[in-house]
Amino acid sequence: MIESIADFFAPAIALWLEVWAWFPADMQTLLLILGKIVLILAPLMICVAYITYAERKIIGYMQIRIGPNRVGFRGWLQPIADAMKLMFKEVIIPTKSDKYLFLIAPVLSIMPALAAWAVIPFDRGMALTDVNAGLLYVLALTSIGVYGVIIAGWASNSKYAILSSLRVGAQIVAYEIAMGFALVGVLMASGSLNMSDIVEGQSGGFWSWYIWPLLPMFFVYFISGVAETNRAPFDVAEGESEIVAGFHVEYSGMAFAVFFLAEYANIILISALTAMLFLGGWLSPFEGVLDADHWLAATSFFWFFGKACIFAFCFLWFRATFPRYRYDQIMRLGWKVFIPVTIVWLFVEAVMVVAEVGPWAV
Amino acid sequence: MTITDFLFFAFAGVTVAAALGVVASRNPVHSALFLVLTFFSCSAIWLMLEAEFLAITLVLVYVGAVMVLFLFVVMMLDINVAKMREGFVSYLPVGILFALLMLGLMVYVVGPVGPDVMGTAALDNAVKHAADYSNTEALGEILYTDYVLAFEIAAIILLVAIIAAISLTLRRRPATKYQTPGKQIKVKRDDRLKIIESDAEVLK
Numbered sequence: 001m002i003e004s005i006a007d008f009f010a011p012a013i014a015l016w017l018e019v020w021a022w023f024p025a026d027m028q029t030l031l032l033i034l035g036k037i038v039l040i041l042a043p044l045m046i047c048v049a050y051i052t053y054a055e056r057k058i059i060g061y062m063q064i065r066i067g068p069n070r071v072g073f074r075g076w077l078q079p080i081a082d083a084m085k086l087m088f089k090e091v092i093i094p095t096k097s098d099k100y101l102f103l104i105a106p107v108l109s110i111m112p113a114l115a116a117w118a119v120i121p122f123d124r125g126m127a128l129t130d131v132n133a134g135l136l137y138v139l140a141l142t143s144i145g146v147y148g149v150i151i152a153g154w155a156s157n158s159k160y161a162i163l164s165s166l167r168v169g170a171q172i173v174a175y176e177i178a179m180g181f182a183l184v185g186v187l188m189a190s191g192s193l194n195m196s197d198i199v200e201g202q203s204g205g206f207w208s209w210y211i212w213p214l215l216p217m218f219f220v221y222f223i224s225g226v227a228e229t230n231r232a233p234f235d236v237a238e239g240e241s242e243i244v245a246g247f248h249v250e251y252s253g254m255a256f257a258v259f260f261l262a263e264y265a266n267i268i269l270i271s272a273l274t275a276m277l278f279l280g281g282w283l284s285p286f287e288g289v290l291d292a293d294h295w296l297a298a299t300s301f302f303w304f305f306g307k308a309c310i311f312a313f314c315f316l317w318f319r320a321t322f323p324r325y326r327y328d329q330i331m332r333l334g335w336k337v338f339i340p341v342t343i344v345w346l347f348v349e350a351v352m353v354v355a356e357v358g359p360w361a362v
Numbered sequence: 363m364t365i366t367d368f369l370f371f372a373f374a375g376v377t378v379a380a381a382l383g384v385v386a387s388r389n390p391v392h393s394a395l396f397l398v399l400t401f402f403s404c405s406a407i408w409l410m411l412e413a414e415f416l417a418i419t420l421v422l423v424y425v426g427a428v429m430v431l432f433l434f435v436v437m438m439l440d441i442n443v444a445k446m447r448e449g450f451v452s453y454l455p456v457g458i459l460f461a462l463l464m465l466g467l468m469v470y471v472v473g474p475v476g477p478d479v480m481g482t483a484a485l486d487n488a489v490k491h492a493a494d495y496s497n498t499e500a501l502g503e504i505l506y507t508d509y510v511l512a513f514e515i516a517a518i519i520l521l522v523a524i525i526a527a528i529s530l531t532l533r534r535r536p537a538t539k540y541q542t543p544g545k546q547i548k549v550k551r552d553d554r555l556k557i558i559e560s561d562a563e564v565l566k
Binding site: 193 | 364365389391392395398414415418419421422425426427430431433434437438494496497498499540541543
């Protein structure tokens with residue numbers, strides 16, 4: 001049976017290999033990279049679609065409701081239906097808006113959210129590119145995500161939108177500094193900017209993960225991540241009770257959907273990064289406890305996925321639990337609490353390096 | 363033309379076009395965004411020069427922070443485009459003169475003619491680094507050994523600038539009302555609420 005199937009496909013495979021050999025070497029590399037990009041982005045888009053479903057279901061259950069349950073079995077097709085609806089709606093461009101910037105803004109917002117995945121290793125040796133300055137690259141790309149929001153606010157030529165984009169601008173610049181300092185802490189612990197090296201530096205079991213020596217940094221990083229993605233309780237950018245929907249109030253149809261995709265892609269990105277930088281990414285928590293050849297102690301993509309899911313769940317949990325922060329309190333938290341905490345912990349880390357404790361033990 | 367050449371010319375073309383856009387566009391917000399594009403394509407060229415740390419830092423610092431604040435200020439201005447366009451032609455000759463001067467200087471300093479102060483002649487037969495070459499490490503090794511004094515002095519100057527900027531903008535305004543979160547948190551029920559005894563009254 002298997003042989004006959006192999007015989008059936010053999011000519012097709014041979015033909016394909018012949019066609020493949022035709023391409024010049026540069027072209028082959030380019031096509032391979034494009035293929036890998038598709039392999040990363042297609043599951044990511046499915047994750048984005050289903051995190052919106054998960055959000056509505058989880059918040060629903062937290063508020064003792066059922067959530068979407070009409071489209072498909074238990075509402076499983078709800079995100080597909082939403083996507084179809086948004087695709088067929090008209091994209092309305094306000095008369096007095098800056099048309100080009102108005103349409104570029106959603107693109108600018110989703111581009112960094114997707115491009116950052118280029119350096120994320122999903123398993124040992126499983127990354128699109130494993131560059132030396134991976135951590136810096138991620139930090140740089142997440143920092144330019146703010147342009148989409150600012151430009152959207154300005155180009156809409158609407159009061160609510162511009163108020164929102166001013167809020168976002170100030171908020172993201174403030175939290176980026178704390179986030180950067182928290183990453184400096186990780187950098188000191190791993191001694192490398194390379195993502196794979198950072199994860200490998202945490203090998204040795206549950207207690208070798210960077211979350212333990214860098215506990216304050218972990219909290220600062222994750223909370224700053226929530227603030228960077230403009231999620232509740234830091235969602236003053238789209239505070240419904242004050243400025244309707246904020247920067248995307250004038251957007252409709254697919255242009256709005258792209259903003260939506262970018263927000264959720266960013267949530268998944270921050271969750272994945274937190275899992276990787278502080279919880280040892282693809283490493284198993286049972287490393288060192290179980291035998292080395294036990295299947296639970298093996299490194300796996302599923303550990304990484306599971307850890308990222310925990311943080312993604314926290315994003316939804318926060319939204320169901322906390323009331324929105326007042327704007328001056330957000331600013332105070334960013335500048336007067338998080339930045340001093342990270343700087344103090346950098347000093348503590350320096351002392352730990354000298355005393356050779358934790359990850360710096362020789 | 364190899365793919366590297368193609369990429370270089372593509373990014374260089376975008377850089378020049380965007381730089382022209384900065385001075386030529388009518389709207390200051392568009393100018394600021396063109397400047398962002400210029401930075402971005404410059405950083406791509408740096409990346410091709412194997413200077414990945416500098417390239418990413420350019421994006422991180424200038425695109426991610428400085429230009430955001432720039433845009434922030436420009437966005438809030440009430441811009442009279444017609445007025446801003448006045449004098450564009452009369453300033454043009456001076457602008458072109460300075461542009462040519464800059465070009466001449468650059469060619470003189472780094473170009474094929476001139477005293478070769480930057481040592482560019484040696485770069486003609488430069489070899490590519492191996493794939494495991496880390497620009498970050500190379501920079502760090504030089505900055506923290508050979509040039510540590512200059513580096514520390516630059517850091518102190520920056521610190522002084524930060525403190526100066528804060529002290530310039532910090533002014534006491536007794537008239538403004540603000541909340542102290544510490545006091546807000548410390549409030550107990552007894553500070554705000556008083557329960558008093560009173561006899562029941564019959565309303566007539």
